[in-house]
Each structure stands twice: as structure tokens, then as C-alpha cells.
Amino acid sequence: xxxxxxxxxxxxxxxxxxxxxxxxxxxxxxxxxxxxxxxxxxxxxxxxxxxxxxxxxxxxxxxxxxxxxxxxxxxxxxxxxxxxxxxxxxxxxxxxxxxxxxxxxxxxxxxxxxxx
Amino acid sequence: xxxxxxxxxxxxxxxxxxxxxxxxxxxxxxxxxxxxxxxxxxxxxxxxxxxxxxxxxxxxxxxxxxxxxxxxxxxxxxxxxxxxxxxxxxxxxxxxxxxxxxxxxxxxxxxxxx
Numbered sequence: 122x123x124x125x126x127x128x129x130x131x132x133x134x135x136x137x138x139x140x141x142x143x144x145x146x147x148x149x150x151x152x153x154x155x156x157x158x159x160x161x162x163x164x165x166x167x168x169x170x171x172x173x174x175x176x177x178x179x180x181x182x183x184x185x186x187x188x189x190x191x192x193x194x195x196x197x198x199x200x201x202x203x204x205x206x207x208x209x210x211x212x213x214x215x216x217x218x219x220x221x222x223x224x225x226x227x228x229x230x231x232x233x234x235x236x237x
Numbered sequence: 238x239x240x241x242x243x244x245x246x247x248x249x250x251x252x253x254x255x256x257x258x259x260x261x262x263x264x265x266x267x268x269x270x271x272x273x274x275x276x277x278x279x280x281x282x283x284x285x286x287x288x289x290x291x292x293x294x295x296x297x298x299x300x301x302x303x304x305x306x307x308x309x310x311x312x313x314x315x316x317x318x319x320x321x322x323x324x325x326x327x328x329x330x331x332x333x334x335x336x337x338x339x340x341x342x343x344x345x346x347x348x349x350x351x
Contacts, residue, residue: 123281154339163241163328163341164282177338211282226339228274228282 123147125214127229134236139200142232146193146214152176153195154226155187158209170195199234207236239264241331243342250319251350257304258314258345260329268334271305271312276344277325285327288312319349 124147134140146153152171156164166179170189184200193214199206213226240263250256262271273285288296288305295303300320304313316323329342 123283156339156341161343163330163343164339166338166340169338179338209280213282225284225287230279230281 123227123229125212125227125229127210127212127232129232130230131233132235134202134234136202136204136236138202139198140202140234142197142199142210142212142234144195144197144212144214144229146195146212147227148193150193150214150216150227152215152217153189154213154215155195155197156211156213157181157206158211158231160208164211167197202236204236207234209233239266239331239333239340241329241340241342243329243345245345246343247346247348249348249350250316252319252321254319255315255317256319256347258316258327258329258347260312260314260342262310262312262329262331262340264310264331264333266333270332270334271303272330272332272339273301273303273312273314274328274330274341275323275325276328282328286314316347321349321351323347324349 126145128143154169155167158164167181168178169176173189186198189195209231211231213228215226242261269290271288275283286298300317302315326344328344330339332339
């Protein structure tokens with residue numbers, strides 16, 4: 122148990138719709154990262170938020186956006202869903218920005234998004 | 238751009254035996270971290286072991302140890318005394334210091350057989 126929870130666990134949406142995925146980090150964790158994990162592949166970095174500001178972004182289009190709130194919760198929003206957006210979405214929280222010595226990322230169990 | 242390659246999509250090992258999972262990476266950076274994560278069927282990614290690139294000594298965590306060869310850009314994971322609970326997908330990951338972004342390999346599915 123990592124203390125990071127994601128909701129919902131499963132979700133089915135229609136192509137073109139919008140979706141919001143939620144993550145509740147461990148208390149005190151200032152950093153949250155989001156990843157997309159397609160079936161049979163490793164996680165791909167979407168973006169990271171540190172103290173409510175975006176702090177790094179992977180190769181994802183602007184229709185992927187996020188928010189981080191002062192209460193250690195965060196959201197991943199995806200607009201204009203495409204079939205290829207079907208994947209497991211993982212969030213990971215950490216005490217400080219990843220890369221700081223001794224910082225460990227704690228992952229949630231993920232949200233399985235299916236776009237039909 | 239950084240890449241991480243895990244050349245063994247699937248591996249199996251008998252309970253109590255030792256298995257080694259391979260990982261190679263490519264980077265021009267000098268300060269970075271390497272990780273092995275375990276993802277069981279429950280999907281929750283769990284950190285197994287971490288290695289700082291500036292450290293020459295290989296990291297060890299109980300039954301898990303790494304063989305870090307910086308010049309060869311190789312980072313293998315050795316699991317000793319394999320247990321049924323070790324059955325999972327294992328991911329090798331790379332992160333540049335302070336960059337915030339982790340790059341993962343495509344994973345190795347490990348099955349421990351009784």
C-alpha cells in the first residue's frame with residue numbers, strides 16, 4: 122500500500138468525449154507525475170506538477186492537461202478522446218521533485234481508460 | 238533523448254533459484270538515477286531498487302541486487318532465492334537528476350514456478 126489512490130479504477134468513454142482522472146497523493150507530497158501505460162508497454166511520462174505548477178512535460182499533445190491542488194490531490198484531463206488514448210493511467214507522488222536525492226515516487230493503482 | 242531497452246519480454250525461474258533481468262540504456266548525461274520497479278497484477282508499481290549513477294557500488298536490497306556497468310550503460314537486476322510473490326512485470330527506468338521525467342523500458346514479465 123503506497124498511500125496514493127486513484128479514481129475511478131475503470132472508465133469507458135466514447136471517442137471525442139472529455140475525461141477527468143483523479144489522484145490523491147500522500148500528505149505532504151509536493152510533486153505528482155502522470156504516466157500513460159499502453160497494454161504491454163512501459164509507462165510513458167505525460168507531465169509532472171510541483172507545488173501546483175507544471176514542471177516538465179513529455180511528448181503528449183495539449184489536449185492532455187493537469188491540475189494540482191493544495192490538498193495533495195490532482196487531476197489529469199484529456200479532451201477530444203481518441204481510440205489510442207485507451208491505456209492505464211498512473212499517477213506517482215513524491216515528497217520533492219523527482220531527481221532530488223533520496224526522493225522516492227509512490228504510485229497509485231491506476232485508472233484503466235477504454236475509449237470506444 | 239534517453240532510451241531504455243529490456244531485451245527479455247518474458248522470463249521464468251524455479252522457486253528458490255536466482256534470475257537476472259537485463260536492462261540497457263542510452264544517454265549523454267552524467268548525473269542520473271536508475272530504477273527497477275515491480276508491477277504485479279494489482280497494477281500498483283512498486284520500487285524495488287535504486288542506483289545513483291555517481292555511486293560505483295552496486296545497490297542491494299535484501300534478495301535484490303543490481304549490476305551497474307556505467308561505461309557499458311547496463312543495469313541488470315538479480316533476484317536471489319526467488320519467491321512466488323516475485324511473479325510480476327519488472328520495469329527498468331532511467332531519470333536525469335532534477336529533470337522530473339522518468340523513462341521506462343517495456344518491461345520483463347517474470348514468472349516464478351513452484
